[in-house]
Amino acid sequence: MKGMLSPSLMCADPLNLQAEIEKLDALGVDYIHLDFMDNKFVPNLTLDTNLVRAVKGVLRNMKRDIHIMAYEPEQYFDRMEIGSGDIVSVHYEACENLHEVIADIRSRGASPFVAISPDTKPEVILDYIEEIDGVVVMTVYPGFAGAPLVDGSFDKLSAVRKLIDDSGSNIILEVDGHVSWDYCQKMRRCGADLFVAGSSSIFGKGLKLDDSVPKMTELIK
Ligand code: DX5
Numbered sequence: 001m002k003g004m005l006s007p008s009l010m011c012a013d014p015l016n017l018q019a020e021i022e023k024l025d026a027l028g029v030d031y032i033h034l035d036f037m038d039n040k041f042v043p044n045l046t047l048d049t050n051l052v053r054a055v056k057g058v059l060r061n062m063k064r065d066i067h068i069m070a071y072e073p074e075q076y077f078d079r080m081e082i083g084s085g086d087i088v089s090v091h092y093e094a095c096e097n098l099h100e101v102i103a104d105i106r107s108r109g110a111s112p113f114v115a116i117s118p119d120t121k122p123e124v125i126l127d128y129i130e131e132i133d134g135v136v137v138m139t140v141y142p143g144f145a146g147a148p149l150v151d152g153s154f155d156k157l158s159a160v161r162k163l164i165d166d167s168g169s170n171i172i173l174e175v176d177g178h179v180s181w182d183y184c185q186k187m188r189r190c191g192a193d194l195f196v197a198g199s200s201s202i203f204g205k206g207l208k209l210d211d212s213v214p215k216m217t218e219l220i221k
């Protein structure tokens with residue numbers, strides 16, 4: 001599977017979001033990563049449901065890659081207008097009945113992904129691997145841009161890749177957190193397919209998307 005980019009909108013210029021989205025779209029980026037936080041599962045609030053919904057109306061080619069860092073994520077699906085083409089990632093650690101949440105996402109025509117935080121063992125995904133379209137491995141503790149890579153992240157990516165391959169499924173392995181210029185190729189070698197690019201790469205200080213997006217696309221291809 002080719003390496004795909006999912007720029008993290010919470011790392012874009014907050015005063016020029018539509019312009020940044022349109023620029024990314026024009027540059028041929030595959031997904032736009034939309035982080036939603038409830039200030040309970042993670043101690044932060046970022047993009048709200050109105051913005052996640054509004055993004056839908058301005059996308060031309062990009063698809064929404066919605067990362068919900070919140071307890072009972074299903075309560076937000078209507079307000080986000082979850083539908084066909086969306087990736088919706090919910091956290092294993094945040095759902096009472098993850099099977100039901102996955103089925104709810106699927107019933108809306110969207111692609112359910114399960115996200116696992118750094119302290120969660122890779123094996124937990126085996127209970128869901130038949131029902132999902134992808135796994136998100138958090139390589140930072142979720143909640144903030146600019147967080148440091150968690151020790152053992154590369155081994156964890158390889159372990160999840162092996163679980164996916166050994167199960168015979170070809171679901172997507174997404175990596176989220178500190179996907180930096182230095183680390184992205186090693187993450188690719190560990191088996192990542194979809195790369196959340198934030199402040200550690202394409203939105204780095206002083207960088208222009210016209211330059212940073214093609215550079216990152218080349219590195220992860
Ligand atoms: C962190 C978010 C990521 C993050 C990625 O909880 O899920 O989207 O912002 O950006 P950097 O490169 O700053 O880790």
Ligand code: ZN
Pocket residue numbers: 008033034035067176196
């Ligand atoms: Zn994210």
